[in-house]
Amino acid sequence: MSKKTLLILGAVVLVIVVYVMNAGKQASGASATGCKVTVTADVLNARESADGNAKIVGKYLRDAQFDAMPGVQNGFRKVADGKWVAAAFTQPVAGSTC
Structure with a gap:
């Protein structure tokens, strides 16, 4: 096999592995923070x-779901660096540890 063929084959395998790993995380509904709202x-x-x-x-x-940090500060919940939302307008997803 040529180098070009091996590189293409390796790239395809990598894409498949990343896709399968990401699909598994989405299917489980897991949250990196344990808190999803x-x-x-x-x-x-x-x-x-x-x-x-x-x-x-x-x-x-309305109905958007995303990971958030557990706990509330000043009535707001942190969802990312430099990104906060009013906690009164979010509801923890069932089974979430917010």
Whole structure:
């Protein structure tokens, strides 16, 4: 086999392995933080800090689900670095440890 064929074959195998690993995580519904929430508002603003006057850095629509950090600070739940949402408009997913 040529080097080019081996490289292509290796790339295909890598893509398949990554896909299978990711599909397994999605099927289990596992959360890296143990906390997964659902949005209960029509539109939920994500802010850059745990402050209702902080800059809006994103939006989530009703029924969106995403990982969050356990615990609430100042009425907000951290969902990523520099991204906080109002905890009152989220509901922990069943079996989640928020």
